[in-house]
Amino acid sequence: MVENSELRKAGLKVTLPRVKILQMLDGAEQRHMSAEDVYKALMEAGEDVGLATVYRVLTQFEAAGLVVRHNFDGGHAVFELADGGHHDHMVDVDSGEVIEFVDKDIEELQHAIAEKHGYELVDHNLVLHVRKKK
Numbered sequence: 001m002v003e004n005s006e007l008r009k010a011g012l013k014v015t016l017p018r019v020k021i022l023q024m025l026d027g028a029e030q031r032h033m034s035a036e037d038v039y040k041a042l043m044e045a046g047e048d049v050g051l052a053t054v055y056r057v058l059t060q061f062e063a064a065g066l067v068v069r070h071n072f073d074g075g076h077a078v079f080e081l082a083d084g085g086h087h088d089h090m091v092d093v094d095s096g097e098v099i100e101f102v103d104k105d106i107e108e109l110q111h112a113i114a115e116k117h118g119y120e121l122v123d124h125n126l127v128l129h130v131r132k133k134k
Protein backbone atom coordinates (compact mmCIF):
# COMPACT_ATOMS: atom_id res chain seq x y z
CA MET A 1 0.00 0.00 0.00
CA VAL A 2 1.38 3.39 -0.95
CA GLU A 3 0.33 4.92 2.41
CA ASN A 4 2.51 2.46 4.30
CA SER A 5 5.67 3.39 2.42
CA GLU A 6 4.85 7.11 2.70
CA LEU A 7 4.60 6.73 6.48
CA ARG A 8 7.86 4.80 6.70
CA LYS A 9 9.61 7.32 4.47
CA ALA A 10 8.46 10.06 6.87
CA GLY A 11 9.92 8.06 9.76
CA LEU A 12 6.53 7.14 11.24
CA LYS A 13 5.47 3.68 12.32
CA VAL A 14 2.59 2.26 10.32
CA THR A 15 -0.52 2.24 12.50
CA LEU A 16 -4.12 1.82 11.42
CA PRO A 17 -5.26 5.37 12.34
CA ARG A 18 -2.29 6.88 10.51
CA VAL A 19 -2.99 4.84 7.39
CA LYS A 20 -6.73 5.68 7.48
CA ILE A 21 -6.11 9.41 7.94
CA LEU A 22 -3.47 9.53 5.22
CA GLN A 23 -5.81 7.67 2.85
CA MET A 24 -8.56 10.13 3.69
CA LEU A 25 -6.36 13.15 2.95
CA ASP A 26 -5.15 11.51 -0.26
CA GLY A 27 -8.57 10.58 -1.57
CA ALA A 28 -10.66 13.53 -0.43
CA GLU A 29 -12.10 15.95 -2.95
CA GLN A 30 -11.39 18.75 -0.52
CA ARG A 31 -7.63 19.40 -0.43
CA HIS A 32 -7.75 21.55 2.71
CA MET A 33 -9.40 19.83 5.66
CA SER A 34 -9.74 20.69 9.33
CA ALA A 35 -9.34 17.96 11.94
CA GLU A 36 -13.13 17.96 12.28
CA ASP A 37 -13.54 17.51 8.50
CA VAL A 38 -11.20 14.50 8.61
CA TYR A 39 -12.98 13.09 11.64
CA LYS A 40 -16.42 13.45 10.02
CA ALA A 41 -15.27 11.93 6.75
CA LEU A 42 -13.82 8.95 8.62
CA MET A 43 -17.07 8.50 10.54
CA GLU A 44 -19.06 8.62 7.32
CA ALA A 45 -16.75 5.97 5.87
CA GLY A 46 -17.49 3.80 8.91
CA GLU A 47 -14.00 4.15 10.39
CA ASP A 48 -13.73 4.19 14.16
CA VAL A 49 -11.09 6.87 14.79
CA GLY A 50 -11.68 9.39 17.58
CA LEU A 51 -11.30 13.15 17.18
CA ALA A 52 -8.41 13.27 19.69
CA THR A 53 -6.57 10.67 17.61
CA VAL A 54 -7.20 12.68 14.43
CA TYR A 55 -5.69 15.78 16.10
CA ARG A 56 -2.70 13.83 17.36
CA VAL A 57 -2.01 12.11 14.03
CA LEU A 58 -2.33 15.35 12.04
CA THR A 59 0.16 17.01 14.40
CA GLN A 60 2.54 14.07 13.93
CA PHE A 61 2.09 14.31 10.15
CA GLU A 62 2.89 18.00 10.29
CA ALA A 63 6.05 17.39 12.34
CA ALA A 64 7.10 14.70 9.85
CA GLY A 65 6.53 17.02 6.89
CA LEU A 66 3.68 14.97 5.43
CA VAL A 67 1.10 17.73 5.77
CA VAL A 68 1.13 21.52 5.95
CA ARG A 69 -1.01 23.35 8.50
CA HIS A 70 -2.66 26.65 7.60
CA ASN A 71 -4.43 29.04 9.95
CA PHE A 72 -6.44 30.95 7.39
CA ASP A 73 -8.91 32.67 9.67
CA GLY A 74 -7.02 32.81 12.93
CA GLY A 75 -7.90 29.93 15.16
CA HIS A 76 -9.26 27.39 12.71
CA ALA A 77 -6.49 25.20 11.29
CA VAL A 78 -6.75 23.27 8.04
CA PHE A 79 -4.33 20.68 6.76
CA GLU A 80 -3.26 19.71 3.28
CA LEU A 81 -0.88 17.05 2.00
CA ALA A 82 2.58 18.48 1.42
CA ASP A 83 2.70 17.14 -2.14
CA GLY A 84 1.30 20.10 -4.02
CA GLY A 85 4.41 22.19 -4.60
CA HIS A 86 4.33 25.91 -3.94
CA HIS A 87 1.00 27.70 -4.27
CA ASP A 88 -0.89 30.52 -2.64
CA HIS A 89 -4.44 30.52 -1.29
CA MET A 90 -7.66 32.47 -1.49
CA VAL A 91 -10.28 31.98 1.19
CA ASP A 92 -13.94 32.78 0.55
CA VAL A 93 -14.94 34.77 3.63
CA ASP A 94 -18.57 33.64 3.32
CA SER A 95 -18.29 29.92 2.58
CA GLY A 96 -14.79 29.21 3.90
CA GLU A 97 -13.92 27.58 0.58
CA VAL A 98 -10.18 27.50 -0.13
CA ILE A 99 -8.95 28.20 -3.65
CA GLU A 100 -5.35 27.54 -4.69
CA PHE A 101 -3.49 29.65 -7.21
CA VAL A 102 -0.02 30.38 -8.53
CA ASP A 103 0.76 33.65 -10.24
CA LYS A 104 4.11 34.14 -11.95
CA ASP A 105 3.98 37.94 -11.67
CA ILE A 106 3.29 37.86 -7.93
CA GLU A 107 6.10 35.35 -7.39
CA GLU A 108 8.59 37.53 -9.30
CA LEU A 109 7.41 40.74 -7.68
CA GLN A 110 8.02 39.31 -4.21
CA HIS A 111 11.60 38.43 -5.12
CA ALA A 112 12.09 41.93 -6.51
CA ILE A 113 10.66 43.58 -3.38
CA ALA A 114 12.87 41.53 -1.05
CA GLU A 115 15.88 42.31 -3.24
CA LYS A 116 15.12 46.02 -3.22
CA HIS A 117 15.32 45.89 0.57
CA GLY A 118 18.62 44.04 0.43
CA TYR A 119 17.16 40.62 1.15
CA GLU A 120 16.86 37.28 -0.50
CA LEU A 121 13.38 35.78 -0.44
CA VAL A 122 13.36 32.50 1.50
CA ASP A 123 9.67 31.73 1.72
CA HIS A 124 6.33 33.47 1.73
CA ASN A 125 2.75 33.01 2.74
CA LEU A 126 0.05 34.78 0.80
CA VAL A 127 -3.63 34.47 1.60
CA LEU A 128 -6.28 36.54 -0.15
CA HIS A 129 -9.58 36.91 1.65
CA VAL A 130 -12.23 37.09 -1.05
CA ARG A 131 -15.96 37.33 -1.57
CA LYS A 132 -17.87 36.11 -4.64
CA LYS A 133 -18.92 38.99 -6.91
CA LYS A 134 -22.66 39.46 -7.02
Ligand SMILES: [Zn+2]
Binds near residue numbers: 031032080084087100
Ligand atom coordinates in the same frame (compact mmCIF):
# COMPACT_ATOMS: atom_id res chain seq x y z
ZN1 LIG B 1 -3.16 24.53 -0.69
